[in-house]
Amino acid sequence: MTVLVLGATGLTGSQVVRGLLERAEVRRVVAPVRRETGLSHTKLDQPLVDFDAMDSQAELFAVDAIICCLGTTIKKAGSQEQFRKVDYGYSLKAAELGRLAGARALILMSAVGTSATSSIFYNRVKGELEEAVRGLGYPYLSIYHPGLLLGQRQEQRTAEALGIKAMPLLNRLLLGPLEPYRGIEAATVARAMVNEVCELAVNADRASGQQDWTHRDICRLAGD
Template structure:
């Protein structure tokens, strides 16, 4: 089997950073092309970084070539209070990446969304993710996989007080929370993304409990 090239967007985030570590250890991939605004701060022969404005992702078209795209980009209300900018990050960047994947004949595209994503949701965050899912799927890539985790657990560099409180609450009440809504570790998501890229999956949208099952079986 010829070694593959992975494209990773969001390598400086929690899940993206863990996924990067897994990709570097995986002999199936000989190159990881990272697209971002800031450096991942890692030096490795496999890594090829492309830094710039992700709102203008099309400017990277020539370099945006590989076998699979992993899109782990995302922000929060606290980090990005402006709704227009928020939408450009959580919807605009993944959709632009999917369009480039289609243009450059990349067959597999994976993106992190959220459990409850719905274009008609009254919750702004969920509606934006719903728009992203709709627009990505409309592009018509051969293999599109949308990961819909519940609250993601893990240690982030930046402080997110509200998220930290939610994580503690989820852990405390874990025994009464339905599996679908249980907090899920970032490591679990990253592992599942890698496994689905290799083995495929029978569904396009992969909910939180399914993500955990994939990771556990792998």
């Protein structure tokens, strides 16, 4: 199987790439990036891409499956408009190009609490993206809805850092219907995504339908 990973330099995406490279089910990993990452592997292809002109490199998206972990923050993006451009625009364009090129599976990182009608901008953009990709006709679509992602980021996110410190206590209180809001290690999400796409490679007959995963599902897929 050939798998393309969007967001390959991010907290979760970088671990997805490394995980895929270790799996015999994966023949090739395509990880479009803006800049060189320094990671090298015989199965890894890291083409430099202008995400504003992905159409010009549409051949990169001729893969079996796409794992999209692309995402930013409003603070890092600089504005709501730029945030939407990355989280919605780039992700959707990549998914469209993949489907047009014959990709049969899409695994998308979203977030808990998303809705296209949410009054919260972040949740609304994520929800609108989910609705858009559901209409692309992927034979297999899997959408992840994790809570706060835990792990060591390259950049500082003050609000998230405070949340991460509080999560061990909060997780004990998030029970029953609140369980999906538990914080979760990015490494756990990455393992789940790698396991899922490799299962599709082995059992192609199961590669159909639409899945929505929350905290407990993700932990199960990761083998935790």
